[in-house]
Amino acid sequence: MTHHIVSGEPDGLRGINAIVLPLDANFEIRLDAARGFWRALNGRQADVRHGSLPLQSKLRHILNLRAVDGRRARVPYRQLAEELLAREPIAPRDWRDHHLRHKIRAILRRADRLIAGGYRGLIVYPQSRRRNTGL
Template sequence: MLPTWPGSGCAGITTTNRIISGYLAANVQARRRASSDASGGSRFPADPQKTFDKQAVFWAPEVLPTVLAVRAANRIAPKTYSLDFNNLPGGELRRAPDGWHAIVPLGGTQHRLCLGKLPASGYAVVVDLPLDAGFELRLRAARRFWLALERRALGRSPLALPALKRRRLILALRAVDGWQEGNSYRQIAQGLFGSHRIAERAWKTDDLRSRTIRLVKLGQRLMRLRWRALLDKRRGRDDK
């Protein structure tokens, strides 16, 4: 298991959503950070008294394409597809100026929905799929929601990242945590890779020094709102 920096919100994270949510929660208390007041990532403010995994995170649909816009259809739904948004066991429902936002646990995962008005209980719902740059991700999220209603296997999340990239992002977030605490690159490298790999090597020419610097810079870019790239696989661009 990788060592952790004190106060890091990212230790042990293994999924994309936990990487993002954990980093945003930890970033509130960062000392050397860019301002994120206008990030617009979450529709509701986070509770600073709670850890990221103890509170619901409602992503804004314009930031996360897998947040599905849902509205009522003019017909009664078959029982299999019936949803009562006023009674979501294990789910969350909140109201915002732009309507309602729901987190619906179904099929072993969480589905994020936004609604202008709450459909009456028992009515069918329609998912809007605008033809824009987020269409493919949105379509895959809509299909997974349908499969969950059908009680069928959901398959891979549309936002899933390869294991190596997840590990690199976790290291980058931990590296920037160490940098924010005032640690040197050498100290950060010791925290990430272990002192035994550095103690007997010429630090200034060590490949781990260059790697650590790159990780800190990547963490800084993520801190300056590049974290949105984690939510938007349309860009297809990997940080170097």
């Protein structure tokens, strides 16, 4: 896919700058990027981007990454669940059947899918939701 930024004096028009974007499935993303580029060139503040992840999704992905960091540091799952999800300590005798045991394992499975390449769907969100990436 070719993108063009035309600057200078095309066809004798002074001060005309343009960005040529293909009308494809990612047009909205490209248009938003071009708009952000224009705002930066004109010294304007960044805006909310098209397709920004909802706050709940951002918080879920942060939780996923924190859980993976804990697992890589060899933190036991019970301690991970206590730190990330519980309001009070979980007794070792209750851990085997505790609902947070299943929840922390589900979080880590979801994080593993992201690490295995599912994060690419975040780049083209919300179009990735239409492709059923499982996120």
